[in-house]
Amino acid sequence: MSVSPTALIIGASRGLGLALAGEWLARGWTVLATVRGAGRTALHELADSSNGRLTVETLEMTDPAAVDALRDRLSRRALDLLFVNAAVANGASERVDRVTTEEFSRVMVTNALAPMRIVERLGGLVRPDGTIAVMSSSLGSVALNETGGWEVYRASKAALNMLMRSYAARHAGDRHSLALVDPGWVRTDMGGAEASLDTGESIPGVADALEARRGRPGLQFFDYRGETVPW
Template sequence: MTAIGGKTALIIGASRGLGHALAAEYLDRGWQVTATVRGGGRTALHDLADTARGHLVVENVDITVPDQVAALRDRLARSVFDLLFINAGVTNRPEETAADVPTDTFVHLMVTNALSPVRVVERLRDLVAPNGTIAVMSSGQGSIANNDRGGFEIYRASKAALNQMMRSYAARHADDPRTLLLMAPGWVKTDLGGPGARLTIDQSIPGVVDTVEAHATEGGLHYLDYQGQIVRW
């Protein structure tokens, strides 16, 4: 897919919250956007597509189902994107620790927040232009160095696992010129962040996009926040 006079983005996980805001922000900046939802129902992304004058294509994929990711790859086989941005995140009760979290909850967070995003990177990387960017929505809570308060123990572990797996991916693909970004959007008022979060979506997402654009074509792996600051691993 080629945008006339613009750039192209594939945003995974854009039905609501941060992913939906990413799609809207890139549209506002003149990009051609392909964005995904999970499940067959109508979402806010479909409403956005109705007003996007053909600049937003909605696809369907559940990234925790490898066959669906493979099918998406086949449908997009002739496309080339400047940006692949993977937004995936679920959480659990913040007070749950390794001592009491149900095993199925732990597995759900690890599969959704860590394993599946990296599998998507592996499967869709060839759709990204050689000088393009692959970004994954991480979290400041994935920082081991900055964890001096505890809380959200399982969520933190899942995002730390995501960061570690992306470092391993980067090491295995050290000769790949594509830029790799782990983005920390801040604590944002979404269904995941909750109403007590410090930032609104409008305070976070434009900064996330500015940071991604500032590091485009830079190469290597970077762990950054929505203000463009380096996050300690």
């Protein structure tokens, strides 16, 4: 009997992460997915209807000890996909010189440092031909920034992209497929009601693009249509 592949989705209580968990369940995968707190979420409701194929884990991703504890709990699991989704945003129009040091640090730690800690600590659970993916954004593209705005968020995603480039360089001999994914502008709590896509338009494309690249080593930056995003 064949064993279904396994995905770990970091940050799946709502929005894109919840949709990612649902998408891989629909494709027949076993899914492990994390929430921040102990309260019940839409992810728990999805787990209730998953016939045991979705397991909810608790993780505060900015806490290194919590990340290590999750790694220990999953030490006997072999992952086909690790997808780090969680992120925060701040005001679209707020200039970087007007942001408090605390807010700048919060966005940078959550969007760049914490995801890379997870990649470093949990990447070893991914099968040699598996995929390590991190949710980025076209707003993190230096080449595409012709309008300004979202300055701290843009900087955090650009930092994440650079850190993944460094990770890829240090693991050049690995067979892992590494991905920075731009899901598009999606109608979620973060994306807002004016966004051009819903999760049903974005997330199946994300999954298709990742599946198409499975087993292809090296790092790529692409969007939900599978098209390359310029650095």
